[in-house]
Amino acid sequence: MSCDCGNNLKISDSDIDVSLLEPTLVKYADVSGSLITILQKAQDLYGYLPADLLMYISRRIGVKPAKVMGVVSFYTQFRTKPAGKNLILLCQGTACHVNGSADIEDAIRECLKIEEGEISDDGLFTYNNVACLGCCSLAPAMMIGDKTYGNLTKKSTVEVLESIAKEES
Amino acid sequence: MKISVGRGSCGNAAGAGEIFELLENGVAALGVDCPVSVVGCIGACYLEPIVNVLSRNGETRTFVKVTPDAVAGILQYVASSQQSAAAAFEISPKDLENIETQQRIALRNCGIIDPENIDDYVAREGYAAIEKCVKTMTPEQVIEEMKLSGLGGRGGAGFPTWFKWNAARQAEPAPFPRSDSCEQTSARHDGSHKALNKKYIICNADEGDPGAFMDRAVIEGDPHAMIEGMLIAAYAIGSDEGIVYVRAEYPLAIVRLEKALEQARTMGFLGNNLFGSDFSFDIRIKAGAGAFVCGEETALIASLEGERGMPRLKPPFPAQKGYWQKPSNINNVETFANVPWIIRNGGEAFAAIGTENSKGTKVFALTGKIANGGLVEVPMGQTIRDVVYGVGGGIKDGKNFKAVQLGGPSGGCIPAELIDTVIDYKALAETGAIMGSGGMVVMDESTCMVDMARFFLDFTCKESCGKCTHCRIGTRRMLEILERICGGDGREGDIELLSDLAEQIKEGSLCALGQTAPNPVLTTLRYFRNEYEDHILRKKCTARQCKPLLTYTIIPEKCVGCTLCVRACAFGAISGEVRKPHMIEQEKCTKCGACVAACKFDAIEVV
Numbered sequence: 001m002s003c004d005c006g007n008n009l010k011i012s013d014s015d016i017d018v019s020l021l022e023p024t025l026v027k028y029a030d031v032s033g034s035l036i037t038i039l040q041k042a043q044d045l046y047g048y049l050p051a052d053l054l055m056y057i058s059r060r061i062g063v064k065p066a067k068v069m070g071v072v073s074f075y076t077q078f079r080t081k082p083a084g085k086n087l088i089l090l091c092q093g094t095a096c097h098v099n100g101s102a103d104i105e106d107a108i109r110e111c112l113k114i115e116e117g118e119i120s121d122d123g124l125f126t127y128n129n130v131a132c133l134g135c136c137s138l139a140p141a142m143m144i145g146d147k148t149y150g151n152l153t154k155k156s157t158v159e160v161l162e163s164i165a166k167e168e169s
Numbered sequence: 170m171k172i173s174v175g176r177g178s179c180g181n182a183a184g185a186g187e188i189f190e191l192l193e194n195g196v197a198a199l200g201v202d203c204p205v206s207v208v209g210c211i212g213a214c215y216l217e218p219i220v221n222v223l224s225r226n227g228e229t230r231t232f233v234k235v236t237p238d239a240v241a242g243i244l245q246y247v248a249s250s251q252q253s254a255a256a257a258f259e260i261s262p263k264d265l266e267n268i269e270t271q272q273r274i275a276l277r278n279c280g281i282i283d284p285e286n287i288d289d290y291v292a293r294e295g296y297a298a299i300e301k302c303v304k305t306m307t308p309e310q311v312i313e314e315m316k317l318s319g320l321g322g323r324g325g326a327g328f329p330t331w332f333k334w335n336a337a338r339q340a341e342p343a344p345f346p347r348s349d350s351c352e353q354t355s356a357r358h359d360g361s362h363k364a365l366n367k368k369y370i371i372c373n374a375d376e377g378d379p380g381a382f383m384d385r386a387v388i389e390g391d392p393h394a395m396i397e398g399m400l401i402a403a404y405a406i407g408s409d410e411g412i413v414y415v416r417a418e419y420p421l422a423i424v425r426l427e428k429a430l431e432q433a434r435t436m437g438f439l440g441n442n443l444f445g446s447d448f449s450f451d452i453r454i455k456a457g458a459g460a461f462v463c464g465e466e467t468a469l470i471a472s473l474e475g476e477r478g479m480p481r482l483k484p485p486f487p488a489q490k491g492y493w494q495k496p497s498n499i500n501n502v503e504t505f506a507n508v509p510w511i512i513r514n515g516g517e518a519f520a521a522i523g524t525e526n527s528k529g530t531k532v533f534a535l536t537g538k539i540a541n542g543g544l545v546e547v548p549m550g551q552t553i554r555d556v557v558y559g560v561g562g563g564i565k566d567g568k569n570f571k572a573v574q575l576g577g578p579s580g581g582c583i584p585a586e587l588i589d590t591v592i593d594y595k596a597l598a599e600t601g602a603i604m605g606s607g608g609m610v611v612m613d614e615s616t617c618m619v620d621m622a623r624f625f626l627d628f629t630c631k632e633s634c635g636k637c638t639h640c641r642i643g644t645r646r647m648l649e650i651l652e653r654i655c656g657g658d659g660r661e662g663d664i665e666l667l668s669d670l671a672e673q674i675k676e677g678s679l680c681a682l683g684q685t686a687p688n689p690v691l692t693t694l695r696y697f698r699n700e701y702e703d704h705i706l707r708k709k710c711t712a713r714q715c716k717p718l719l720t721y722t723i724i725p726e727k728c729v730g731c732t733l734c735v736r737a738c739a740f741g742a743i744s745g746e747v748r749k750p751h752m753i754e755q756e757k758c759t760k761c762g763a764c765v766a767a768c769k770f771d772a773i774e775v776v
Contacts, residue, residue: 033493035475036458040417074477074634075458077417089418093379094574094610095536097624131461131628132379133418136536136608137214137543138182146420148182 016053020045029061035071039078048079076130084119084126086164088144093132095139104140105129107154111161124168125161170203170247172196175219175280177210177389178421179543183217188235192220195244203247209390211280213268214543216260219280224250231260267541267560272522274530275323275383275506276546279390284425287432290393296438298512299400303444308338311405315508317516319528324373324464324501325579325605326681327527327594330508333498336488337368337406340496368408369497370399370450371487372505373469374415374422377461378577379628380608383532384502386544388415388422391506392429396452398505400438401512403450406498411452414469417459426454461578461632465680466491466499468634479634480680501606503532523549527593527604537574537610538565547592554588557611568613572696576605578625578632579685581692582618601692603685617714618697619704623651625689629682640683643674647690657717659705668694709776716760719775725750727772737767 024041028034038057043049049072058065072078090108092101108127112120119126135141138150142157149160174180174189193205211219216233220243223229232243235258242255273279282289290296302311312335321327372395376384387395399411415423430452433439441449455473462468463478466487472478473492491497507529511519520528527549533556536542540562547556553573557563564570572582581602583590590596597604612621630644647670650663671687678684694701703709710718723734723743728750735743735751742758745751753764753773765773 033473033475036472037455037475040456040458070477071475075460077459094577094608094624095380095542098537098610098612098616098621130418130459131377131632132381134376134382134385134416135178135182136380136382136534136610137179139536139542141182143418148178150179150182 016046016050016056018053018056021053021057025057025060035061035063035068036075039068039072043078048082051080054080081117082119085124085168086126086144088125088127088142088161089130089133090127090142091131091133091135091140092129093136093139095136096132096141099139101140103154104142104152104157107157108161111158122165124165170201170225171223172203172205172243172247173208173221173223173283174205175209175211175217175221176207177280177386178419179210179214180217180219181421184236185218187237188218188220188240191237191240192243195240196247199244199248201247206283207285208281209279209284210386210544211268212271212276212386212544212546213264213541215541216264216543219260222247231265232258233260233264234258264541267562271546271560272530272548273546274510274519274522275387275394275503275532276391276544277510278394279386279544282391284390284392285428287393287429287436290391291436294513295393295509296397296436298509299397299404299438300444301512302401302404303446303448308405308407311401311512312338314512314516315405318511318519319516319523320504320507320511320519321527321594322500323503323507323531323606325378325576325603327604330500330504333488333500334402334405336486337408337496337498340368340489366407367410367493367495368406369492369495370403370406370408370411371469371473371492371497371499372399372411372413372452373464373466373499373501374413374419375457375463375469376416376419376502376606377464377632378579378606378608380536380574380577380610381534381606383534383544383607385416385419385422386532387502387506388419388426392422392426393433394506394509395502396429396433396439398500398508399452400443400450401508402498402500402505404448406496408498409449409451411450412473412492413452413454414457414463414473415454417456423454423456430454460634461628462634462680462682465682468680469499470497477634479636480682482679503607524591524593524596526595531592531604531607533607533609535561535609535611538568538613538616539563539611540565549592551592552589553583553592553609556592556609557588561611564611564613566613568615570611571614571616572612572618574602574610574612574621574689575608576603576688577608578629579603579681579688580605580608581688582612582621582696583692584696587696601688601695603688615712615714617655617710617712618693618700619651619710620655620712620714622690622693623648623655626651626686629686633682633686637678637680637683639674639677640679640686643670643677644683644686646670647674647687651690654701654704655710655715655717657704657708657715659701659708661705663705664694664698664701713775716762719760720755721753721758721760721762721764722774722776723751723753724772724774727770729770729772731769733767733769734764734773737763739763 058068140152141150176185196203218235220232220235239258315331320330439451460478463472465480468478468480487497530546532546545560572584626648630648633640635641730748742754
C-alpha cells in the first residue's frame, strides 16, 4: 500500500520553478536509492529545500513525505531554510578547535551580525559550523563556496568577508 | 625541465593557484620549454605553497612557502639554472630530510605525480598490479598475498583486509529480497542489482573523523592508487561494480576522482573485459551528505540506498548481505591505496615492515600545536615521540608537550609520560586510545583536557544517529555534565557520574560510534583526573581555556595606563586615569579576553 498524501498538493501555488529539477527527476526517479542524490541536486539548484519542493519530490518519486523529511533532517548538508548568497562553512574540527576556531566564530558573528544559520542583512552571507573540512594543517579554516581559507585570525577572517562583500557590490 | 606546483586543498588555500598562474605566464613569456604541472600534497602542509623545479640535469629543487614575489626568482632559475633570488625560498635540509626519510607506501605518489594525468601514474608502475593479478594470479592467490601482507583496515579498527575479501568471495549469492518485504514499498529497483551473482566493492571515503585528512590527500594526489586497489579487490571477490562514497565537503577530491575515472575508462583500465579477460569492473561516485556515523559500514550502506544512515545489527555482515542485500566489501581509501604496492612487491615485503601484530606503514595527520603540521607516513613500530619530535619537528612556539589525541571522537588522549608508546594497534589500545584513521592532534600546556573531552562529547552527541537510547541520551547527559564542569558549576560526584554513564553507553550501544563515544572522557579521566578536580573543587582551569573559571586582573606594576584595554572592553568593566594603573571590575567582566588581546604590556593576568 502506498501513501498518497501530497498528491493533491499543487506546487504552482508557491513560486518554485520545479521545471529546473525535471532533468534530475527524469534521470533518477526510477533508480532506487537515489533520494539523497535528488535532494543534493535540488539543493544545488534552489539553494535550500523548501517544504513544498520536498512534497513535490516525494510525490514524483513515490517516497513518503515523512521518509523524505527523515532523510533531510538526518544529514547536516541539507537545509530547509534559505541561506545567504555565500555559505561560510566554519570548521569546528579538533585541530581547528585547539587552534582557536571559537574566536573565528566570534569574528564572523560580530562582523556579519548573524548567528549560525541566519542570513546577513545584505543577503550575502550565512555561516554554518561543520565538523571537519579536512584541512587540519591549515587550522583554523573555513570554506566559502569551493574556496578554502586557512590559518585564520580574527583579522584575516574579517578581511576575507569584506573582500567578498566588496566584490559582490 | 619541468615545474610542478603542489595543488591539494592545502596548497590551494595557501595560495598555490596564484603561484601556478604566475609561473605558467612567466614560463610562456620566457619562451622556454618547461611545462608547469599540478601535483597533489606531498604532506608537508606547513611548507605550502610548494614548487618543484626539475632541471635538465635531473636535479630537483624545491621551493617552499612561495610568495608571488618569489616567482620571479624561480623563473630566473628556470631561465639560467643559476643560483637565484629565490634561494631564500629553497627548502631547508632538515625539512627535506623530513620528507625523504618517510617510508611511503600509501602516499608513494602524492606530491610527485600529476593526479589529473593518468600517464604519470602509469609511468610509476601504475595499473601493473591489476594486470599482474588478471594475467598471472587466481583470485584465491590475490587473497593469499593479502593474507601474507598482514594489511589491516586503515579506517580505524585494523581488521585484516584479506579476511573481509575472503568472506565476500565465498559469500553465497543472495536471493533477491522477497517482494513482500517492507522495503519494497518505497524502493523501486532499476534491475542492475538483480543479477544473482552481483557483488559490490565499496570505498569508504567519508572521512568524518575531525582531525584526519589522509583520504582526501590520496584522492586529490593519487586517485589511481585507490582505483587500482578497488580493481584488485573486485578481481579477488568477483565484483563488477564499485562505488566510492565520498564526503561532499571534499569538492576538489570529487573533481579529481571524476577525471581519474574517465581517464581510466579511456585507457581501458575500467570497463568490460579488462586486459583481454572476462573480468569487468567500473566505478561510480556517490557524494555523502554529512553524517559521521556513515563511516560505519552498515550505516554507509543505508546511506547509499538513500536512507537515513543508521547502523544495523551485525551479522549478517556486509560481506554476506550488504548493499541491496548483496555481498559487499567495504575498505577505506588508505587501505585500497596500499593494495597495488603489496601486489607488485609481494605480501612478504609489506609484512617485513612494522611490528608483530601491525604490519606496514600508517599515515598520520599531524595537527594541532605541532611545528610541522601535515601528513606523515611512518612504519608501524615507531614511537609517538619519533613522530612528534622527529618528522613533526616538536611543539609549536616552544611550548611543552602535554598530550596527543589519537583516533578522533572514538579515541583518546595519550599523555606526555606515555610518549614512548609504540605505534601498533595493540599498544595504542592498551593506553585507552585507538589507532583510528590516523588523526594525531598534538596538544600543549594551553589545552584544557576537560574542554577537549567536552568538545568530543559535543561532537558525538550531535552525530549520534539516535537509534540506541544510551548513545542518544547518554552522550547528551555526559555533555551536560562536562559543560557544567567547564562552566564552573561542577559538583562533587560528577566524576563518578561520568564514569558510570561512560560504562553504560559502552555497554548499551549497537555500533562503534556509541561504544567508543565515552573514550575521550575515560582517557582524560585516567590521565588528567587532577584537571577535572581542579575544575570541580577549586574552580580553576590551569590551561586557562574555560573562560567562566578565569579571573582577569591588571598587574599595577606593569600597567602604564595607555587606556587601550578600556577601549577594547565592550562592557565598561575597566576604569582608571590615563597614565595610571587601571582596574577591572569583576562584576562587570564577562571574561571575553578582549583586554588581554589589546594590552601591549602583558599587564593583564589571567588565573
